[in-house]
Amino acid sequence: MKKFSSLLHNLILTPSRNTKIKLLQDYFNKLDINRAYALAILSDQLSFQFIKASKLKELVYEQVDQHLFDYSYDYVGDLAETISLIWPTKKEGKSQNLSTLIENIKKIKKSEINTEFSKILSELSNNERWTLIKICTGGLRIGVSERLVKTALADLYNKSVNEIEEIWHGLEFPYENLFQWLKNEISKPKIDFKKLFHPMMLANPIDEEKDFKRLDANEFQAEYKWDGIRVQLMVSSKSVSLYSRTGDNISSAFPEIIEATKGDAVIDGELLVGTNFKPSGFNDLQQRLNRKKASKDLQNKFPVFIRAYDILFYKGKDLRKFSLLERRKYLEKFQKENKTNQIDLSSIINFSTWKELTKYKNNFHDDLNEGVMIKLKNSEYLPGRKKGYWYKWKKNPKLVDAILMYAQRGHGKRSSYYSDFTFGVWKENELVPIGKAYSGYTDKELLVLDKFIRNNTINKFGPVREVKKEIILEVAFDDVFPSTRHKSGVAMRFPRIHRIRWDKPVNEVLTISEFKKEFKLS
Amino acid sequence: MDFINHQLFIKDINVHIDPILPKKTAIITHGHADHARFGHDHVIATRQTIDIMKIRYGDKCAKKFTPLRYGQKYSIKNYDFTLHPAGHILGSAQVLVEKNNHRLVITGDYKVGKDETCKNFKLVKCDTLITEATFGLPIFQHPDPKDEIQKLIRSVKINKNNCHIVGAYALGKAQRVMNLLRQQKYNETIYIHGSLEKLCQYYSKEKIDIGKFEKVSSKDKNFYEGKIIIAPPSALKDRWSRRFPNPIICMASGWMTVKQRAKQQGIELPLVISDHSDWNELLDTIKKSKAKNILITHGQEDALVYYCKKQNLISKPLSIQGRSDEEIE
Numbered sequence: 102m103k104k105f106s107s108l109l110h111n112l113i114l115t116p117s118r119n120t121k122i123k124l125l126q127d128y129f130n131k132l133d134i135n136r137a138y139a140l141a142i143l144s145d146q147l148s149f150q151f152i153k154a155s156k157l158k159e160l161v162y163e164q165v166d167q168h169l170f171d172y173s174y175d176y177v178g179d180l181a182e183t184i185s186l187i188w189p190t191k192k193e194g195k196s197q198n199l200s201t202l203i204e205n206i207k208k209i210k211k212s213e214i215n216t217e218f219s220k221i222l223s224e225l226s227n228n229e230r231w232t233l234i235k236i237c238t239g240g241l242r243i244g245v246s247e248r249l250v251k252t253a254l255a256d257l258y259n260k261s262v263n264e265i266e267e268i269w270h271g272l273e274f275p276y277e278n279l280f281q282w283l284k285n286e287i288s289k290p291k292i293d294f295k296k297l298f299h300p301m302m303l304a305n306p307i308d309e310e311k312d313f314k315r316l317d318a319n320e321f322q323a324e325y326k327w328d329g330i331r332v333q334l335m336v337s338s339k340s341v342s343l344y345s346r347t348g349d350n351i352s353s354a355f356p357e358i359i360e361a362t363k364g365d366a367v368i369d370g371e372l373l374v375g376t377n378f379k380p381s382g383f384n385d386l387q388q389r390l391n392r393k394k395a396s397k398d399l400q401n402k403f404p405v406f407i408r409a410y411d412i413l414f415y416k417g418k419d420l421r422k423f424s425l426l427e428r429r430k431y432l433e434k435f436q437k438e439n440k441t442n443q444i445d446l447s448s449i450i451n452f453s454t455w456k457e458l459t460k461y462k463n464n465f466h467d468d469l470n471e472g473v474m475i476k477l478k479n480s481e482y483l484p485g486r487k488k489g490y491w492y493k494w495k496k497n498p499k500l501v502d503a504i505l506m507y508a509q510r511g512h513g514k515r516s517s518y519y520s521d522f523t524f525g526v527w528k529e530n531e532l533v534p535i536g537k538a539y540s541g542y543t544d545k546e547l548l549v550l551d552k553f554i555r556n557n558t559i560n561k562f563g564p565v566r567e568v569k570k571e572i573i574l575e576v577a578f579d580d581v582f583p584s585t586r587h588k589s590g591v592a593m594r595f596p597r598i599h600r601i602r603w604d605k606p607v608n609e610v611l612t613i614s615e616f617k618k619e620f621k622l623s
Numbered sequence: 624m625d626f627i628n629h630q631l632f633i634k635d636i637n638v639h640i641d642p643i644l645p646k647k648t649a650i651i652t653h654g655h656a657d658h659a660r661f662g663h664d665h666v667i668a669t670r671q672t673i674d675i676m677k678i679r680y681g682d683k684c685a686k687k688f689t690p691l692r693y694g695q696k697y698s699i700k701n702y703d704f705t706l707h708p709a710g711h712i713l714g715s716a717q718v719l720v721e722k723n724n725h726r727l728v729i730t731g732d733y734k735v736g737k738d739e740t741c742k743n744f745k746l747v748k749c750d751t752l753i754t755e756a757t758f759g760l761p762i763f764q765h766p767d768p769k770d771e772i773q774k775l776i777r778s779v780k781i782n783k784n785n786c787h788i789v790g791a792y793a794l795g796k797a798q799r800v801m802n803l804l805r806q807q808k809y810n811e812t813i814y815i816h817g818s819l820e821k822l823c824q825y826y827s828k829e830k831i832d833i834g835k836f837e838k839v840s841s842k843d844k845n846f847y848e849g850k851i852i853i854a855p856p857s858a859l860k861d862r863w864s865r866r867f868p869n870p871i872i873c874m875a876s877g878w879m880t881v882k883q884r885a886k887q888q889g890i891e892l893p894l895v896i897s898d899h900s901d902w903n904e905l906l907d908t909i910k911k912s913k914a915k916n917i918l919i920t921h922g923q924e925d926a927l928v929y930y931c932k933k934q935n936l937i938s939k940p941l942s943i944q945g946r947s948d949e950e951i952e
Binding site (some may be wrong): 186231599 | 633640760761762763857860861862864865872880881882883885886889890891893894923925926929933
């Protein structure tokens with residue numbers, strides 16, 4: 102427990118991804134039952150909700166004056182941390198390991214949970230107490246994704262993260278087969294087919310100058326790049342499951358897909374919101390994301406469907422070694438056989454030269470696609486981002502000139518730089534912020550901006566600096582939506598700094614109403 | 624005790640304790656900038672506090688100085704003043720005011736725990752206690768500073784290609800961290816931010832063991848790999864810190880108790896080392912002072928006022944201007 106709690110403590114304070122991986126590897130360099138519990142906790146695979154937050158409060162009120170606790174909770178803002186710090190008895194017992202501790206808690210009878218849990222809390226150190234409460238109340242919030250844990254394990258034991266992802270959902274606590282395979286004691290665990298996740302084939306961005314000279318347009322086919330979320334749908338007569346790009350099972354969030362899908366296949370496609378297979382934009386889709394469940398009301402308001410573009414298995418047959426053209430035939434067959442599915446097919450764009458494709462990339466469907474995908478016709482289905490097979494060609498971004506208003510320091514490596522920028526446009530004689538960006542600039546531009554901010558601050562609000570309104574930023578963004586949450590009434594999707602407009606005077610920047618008109622928001 | 628007001632001003636004899644603005648007579652508890660200011664006519668303090676004021680503000684920062692030894696009496700009319708060790712930083716003192724058999728103690732900032740960089744806290748019994756409450760919440764229970772400094776030493780050993788920049792207040796905390804490192808047998812040269820140099824030299828002169836130190840200079844970047852650098856907290860986020868190779872940002876402060884605070888400030892290695900009393904020490908001091916009347920100055924006073932009232936002690940917060948900032952320690 103000591104080791105695991107110090108791992109969590111360090112992870113929460115480390116901004117760097119590489120350091121996080123290193124910390125995870127230091128911890129998982131031994132694979133035992135404690136690590137199995139740790140893995141289940143970090144990947145949220147087991148539920149350890151032995152006790153509710155309200156119960157914990159009851160327990161702490163038995164130990165500490167209620168007002169003193171409330172003053173403290175108010176100050177700290179985090180229940181687990183407040184309880185772990187304020188818990189008074191400090192007779193640290195013999196340090197228990199993680200697995201023994203959890204198994205002991207599991208054995209506690211419901212009627213005795215109050216006294217027994219209090220006793221356990223009293224015997225732990227501060228940090229262990231914090232860890233245990235975090236585990237029990239769910240939601241660690243330590244900035245570590247399941248994917249990061251898999252990456253750390255893969256690197257440490259010389260496996261590919263794709264291999265781990267593939268079998269992940271067929272693995273069960275206490276992961277004996279996984280651990281043995283990682284240690285090279287057995288070959289890769291055989292997993293029930295339905296629980297396999299097949300790592301996805303990913304595209305590289307196209308380099309317009311180099312790639313178009315080099316690549317023969319006739320060898321490629323193109324499809325629109327839809328702005329949804331990438332999914333893998335696994336359907337058989339017995340079950341249907343839906344996975345995200347990183348192999349998370351997201352079936353429970355999209356029950357209508359699970360109910361409606363028939364057939365026997367593994368489909369690769371894009372999940373979109375819309376009725377009658379007409380996508381309605383990412384803003385709507387966002388209402389359905391990051392939820393564990395979807396109410397009927399939500400399903401009605403924001404119905405989802407899948408736009409399929411590839412098929413990996415058909416009636417048990419592995420198609421991944423087949424060419425894209427051949428797979429497409431199977432996909433069409435699957436589609437014909439299962440017409441009631443909430444699935445349509447991604448249409449194929451006919452073109453014979455790269456130049457011809459340009460107009461599709463930029464104009465078609467305007468806001469609803471992000472550009473085009475370019476795929477080698479005879480490519481196998483290869484996991485990962487292999488070069489030379491699939492490319493994405495994004496639309497030119499939308500651009501707007503806006504005035505730098507506020508700046509804030511970044512995190513990690515950028516913590517000594519003012520690297521988060523808020524920018525705005527005019528509203529009568531004032532500026533109203535329309536977005537915030539923390540990428541896109543070159544290292545040189547960042548230095549210039551940082552210097553400007555330090556020398557031209559006119560106001561400080563906590564960590565935020567207000568600067569003289571002198572710098573115009575050309576901001577690139579994917580899309581803009583109406584928003585009631587922002588003063589300006591607009592919210593941008595993926596804004597980034599395109600360049601600094603040294604040439605333009607601030608009074609030539611648009612007003613908010615001109616901005617809305619230009620981007621069709623009013 | 625009604626001879627002193629909420630601004631720690633004794634009107635009767637025109638004496639202030641730790642005034643923010645220039646005054647005629649100022650008794651100064653210690654050298655931190657929120658207590659010791661420039662421009663008083665007459666400063667009464669320990670010799671070390673006066674030395675520190677002169678280092679920070681120049682020899683002429685007051686017209687007249689009266690150094691007092693701990694326990695040495697200084698009288699103005701029927702008021703007797705003595706200074707007693709506060710254990711906060713070098714030269715820090717509590718002020719005992721006696722008038723007509725009434726004993727009033729103004730603790731200033733204080734800590735009860737051991738510290739080799741200054742004379743340790745001495746409990747003074749009194750009728751009225753004016754105590755600080757920087758860490759006046761029961762969540763603050765400071766750990767043994769030796770364990771905390773070991774965390775730093777261990778991290779330096781493990782992360783050989785990084786340098787460790789430790790944020791520590793320039794006066795007191797920086798030297799305490801250095802001294803704690805020496806107590807734990809860390810014998811390498813410690814590198815310091817330029818703003819710490821004069822104060823470190825002064826501590827050395829006063830025979831406080833802070834070991835060998837050197838000002839950070841524009842050496843080759845890699846020179847600082849594996850080294851410990853001490854800098855004021857403000858420098859951590861400044862351009863100054865960019866010159867170091869893969870820095871691990873540390874902070875020595877009582878505030879580091881709360882993980883979320885450390886995270887918000889981008890601190891990777893929090894070291895809970897405080898020069899203030901923690902909750903239990905505050906309660907203990909209040910109890911042992913035997914004071915019946917407790918006034919509470921800057922910090923988290925609400926919880927402490929509540930506690931005192933429950934103990935049937937007369938208690939109220941004193942709101943002193945310009946003192947509530949967390950950055951001050």
